[in-house]
Amino acid sequence: MIDIGPDFRLQTSRANVIPDTIVITHGHWDHIAGIGELPYYMEEVLKRDLNVYTDETCMAFIRGMFPYLFFEEKTEGSTSIVGFGESNQYQIFWHRIRAYEAVEANDMKILPFSQHHGGSDSLGIRIADFVYSPDVKSFPVQSWDCLADIDTWILDCDYWEPSESHGDPETVLKLVDQFKPRQVFLTHMDEKMDYSVLKSWFVDRGYAHVVPAYDGLMIEPSST
Ligand SMILES: [Zn+2]
Ligand SMILES: [Zn+2]
Known part of the structure; x- marks a missing residue:
């Protein structure tokens, strides 16, 4: 799925799509607001871990907007792995990407x-x-x-x-x-x-x- 807008739960359930990878293009509200739904979505619908790819700038926006989703951070090379914390069953794996690097x-x-x-x-x-x-x-x-x-x-x-x-x-x-x-x-x-x-x-x-x-x-x- 590319971007995660405020109505992503409605849109994905209507289209019968369950994304397991999300790429985010930039940190504007209409492209990231659905992130606030992710904890419930992952517990109730996805029922597995989720990979999210975005660049440094956008990740900084998201961290500022949803600090409680970045509970724990480990760094492996250029990949930042961040979870909801131990009380949640599933984790989001955040991957930093850069323009022109596939x-x-x-x-x-x-x-x-x-x-x-x-x-x-x-x-x-x-x-x-x-x-x-x-x-x-x-x-x-x-x-x-x-x-x-x-x-x-x-x-x-x-x-x-x-x-x-x-x-x-x-x-x-x-x-x-x-x-x-x-x-x-x-x-x-x-x-x-x-x-x-x-x-x-x-x-x-x-x-x-x-x-x-x-x-x-x-x-x-x-x-x-
Ligand atoms: Zn925009
Ligand atoms: Zn836009």
Whole structure:
């Protein structure tokens, strides 16, 4: 699972998904607030340990917001292992990741890369030819290699108007022209982004392969 928003319990139970690995892209509320639910979720639903991957900056945010979840810390190399403490049956294993350093998790190669998100950076996540880019205004040149040969791109399109920290339709068009992904699903839209209006906006410009995502959407690779 990528990010853990405030409604993650509702979303995962509705989609019948039980994540055992979570990658977190940055420390904003809408991407980490569900962490507060984890102790109960792990006891009642998951019933096993959980691996969480994020970078140093985001981990610092999370530690500040949920200090009681970081009861005990042992360090093994670059991996920080932190648990709820002895009264809890299951543990969260926190793994520090860095942009451009791939990690293996659940037999998947996860490649984080930097994205400019206004005053701070977020992590984009690449897994094979699937790329997840929430909360991004632009990409540093260093990240361009990570955006080559994308099959499925989940991409920020928050507002109609350009903003400092998020995507908009015109920006999405430029990115699609530059990196030529086979299919794009827009995410993070605000309440002014009507689904059918946004969909038509791209169809009208000859970009029918760029469509708004929605809760519960199932995505297939474009080649199947
Ligand atoms: Zn954000
Ligand atoms: Zn966000």
